[in-house]
Amino acid sequence: MTTRRTGLREQKKQATRVALREAALRLxxxxxxxxxxxxxxxxxxxxxxxTYNNYFSSREQAIVAAVTAERESRVATAVAARPAHVRLADALTEAILEQYTEPRDHDEVLLINASPTLRDAFLDAAAAIEHPLAAAIDQRLGDTGTPTARVLAASVAAAVRIALRQWLQPPAAPLATGGLVVPSGSLPDLLRSALAALAPALDAAEEQARQRLQQ
Amino acid sequence: MTTRRTGLREQKKQATRVALREAALRLxxxxxxxxxxxxxxxxxxxxxxxTYNNYFSSREQAIVAAVTAERESRVATAVAARPAHVRLADALTEAILEQYTEPRDHDEVLLINASPTLRDAFLDAAAAIEHPLAAAIDQRLGDTGTPTARVLAASVAAAVRIALRQWLQPPAAPLATGGLVVPSGSLPDLLRSALAALAPALDAAEEQARQRLQQ
DNA sequence: AGCAAATATTGCGTGCACGCAAGTTTGCGT
DNA sequence: ACGCAAACTTGCGTGCACGCAATATTTGCT
Structure with missing residues (x-):
């Protein structure tokens, strides 16, 4: 199950896609x-x-694609790769951290933050993990017929989006919020704490799946 | 805290906004x-x-706005209105069901389904519950400094979106998925089952908040 | 090798979103 | 009542997304 479809055609398509996004980033x-x-x-x-718009449906998408490459699809693969006995919540967290901790180019992060439109496009791109992730979670839960897997996948995607947004945000002026100002931590920490909120739901879904199998 | 801001100005703005969305729907x-x-x-x-684009940032938004009115903001209000002793998960579910069970015009549902772009805009509009909801949840949890409230709000919004999408979808051809084909149920049922997946996370957050208060 | 079907690319035309810089209306202090 | 400042509307210009139909390329088949 590597490269479905024919040969030369798909190869060329990939080539232009790469050419487009690299040109976009360079410019x-x-x-x-x-x-x-x-x-x-x-x-x-x-x-x-x-032709550009046959490949990307907005001006920003190509730039963002150059930065994120295929991270989105790799997250799901990384989840599927974890052994089945690992807690689902842990499998997800580790897979996501793994993908979002690549060697990052500092210039690229600055670039993305330079324009609000681009930043939004970047955050939207993270939503692309939703569908692959739903499939991976569904696989683990064997839970067809219930929206659980889809909801959890969407929630995880939302958590990632929130963590990324916080990470990209300028620490902002400390306008007395009544309490102390939290300096937006490192990306791994932000991802961890965002995903932590969902752990109980993931555990519960997993437990239900286990019970369904036993009976 | 009813109508912040000045008087005649805001009144006129509201008037044109309504005029625009009603014209859009009618046409x-x-x-x-x-x-x-x-x-x-x-x-x-x-x-x-x-001026149209000073009020709505896409062609579809006005039409959608006419159908959903201010449902999005009302959801958060409805949550805040529930007594504090009610389980958070229940408060949310009830508030959402309450808002999405209004007398619906059948024509409008058909209209929205008639165009894919319009349907997407409708689903996107549901995401507007996220921020008000985050505020309401944050209120209940008193949990500033942790992304929990925001993540949960976003997850709830995602669940609603998934339920609405399923609801709008044509039952689709029963392409043997290995199991039985589930006829997409009534909207309340869909919302309930989508939100059910998040209940454990909501309970856990609530429990943590309670412990924080006691110590 | 050659041919027909499938698939990609391109140009064109249309409608749309939005920045900007006038012009106009509303609010408010004196 | 007056007038200034803030907020809203409008026209214009630019770049963008995308449907459509014509053209070019690739593929599988014989």
Missing amino acids: ALKDGPDNVRVDDIAEAAGVSPR | ALKDGPDNVRVDDIAEAAGVSPR
């Missing part, structure tokens, strides 16, 4: 994210502007 | 959702096309 770093028109990206990648 | 029902241009809506509401 964005050079001229600033707001000074890159999709026509520029298309030209730099050697395709027509119309 | 969409008359001509079909894909045959309504934003210029038409603006004209019907007596404002310039540019």
Whole structure:
């Protein structure tokens, strides 16, 4: 189950997709994210502007794709790779940390934060883990016929999004919120604490699945 | 804390907002959702096309807004209205069911399903419960400094979105999924079962809050 | 090798979102 | 009552997303 579909065609498609997103990233770093028109990206990648939109449905998507590569799909794979006896909550947390702790280019993070539109696109891209993740969770729970797996996957995606948003946010002015100001910690910490809130739900779902199997 | 801000200005703004969304709905029902241009809506509401986009940031938003009115903000209010001794999970479920069980116009549901773009816009609109809900949950948990409330609110929003999507979906062809085909039930049932998956997480958060208060 | 079906690319046309810089209306202090 | 400042509306210009139909490329088959 590696590369479904035919050969040369798919190869070329992947090539242009990569060409597009790399061109997009290069131009964005050079001229600033707001000074890159999709026509520029298309030209730099050697395709027509119309073709750009056959691959990406917004100007920002290509830039974001260059930064996140295929992280989204790898998360689900990483979950599936964990042994079945590991607690679901742990499997998810570890898989996500694993994927979001790659060697990061500092310039790219700054780039993404430079434009609100880009930041939103980046956060939206994280939502792409939802469907693969739902499949992976469904696999573990063997729980077809109940929306549980889908809801949990969506919740995990939401938690990731929240952690990423917090991470990207400027510490903000400490406008007396009545309490102390929490300095937005490291990304792994943020992800951990966001996912922690969901652990009980994950445990419960897993327990239910176990009981269903036993009876 | 009813109508913050000044008087006549806000009144007029609300009036045009309502005029716009009602015009949008009326035209969409008359001509079909894909045959309504934003210029038409603006004209019907007596404002310039540019002004339309000061109120709604997409063509579909006005139509959706006409159908959902202010349901999104009312959900949070409904949660806050429940007595504090009610289980958080129950308060949320009841509040949501209460808001999504209004007398519904059948035509409007059909309308929304008529166009994929419109359906997506409708589901996106449901995400608007997230922020008010986060505030309401935060209130109950008194849990500032932890992303828990935000994560739970986002998860609830996601669950609602999933339930609504399922509800809107055509029963689909029964392509042997190995098991039996589940006929998408009534909206209340769908909402209940989607939210059920999150109950353990809500309970746990509540329990933690209680312990924090006692010590 | 050659051909037909499947699939990708491209140009064109349309409608849309939104920044910007006038012009207009409303609110408020004096 | 007056007038200034803040907030809202409008027109314009630009870039973008995407449906459609024509064209080009790849593939599998014989």
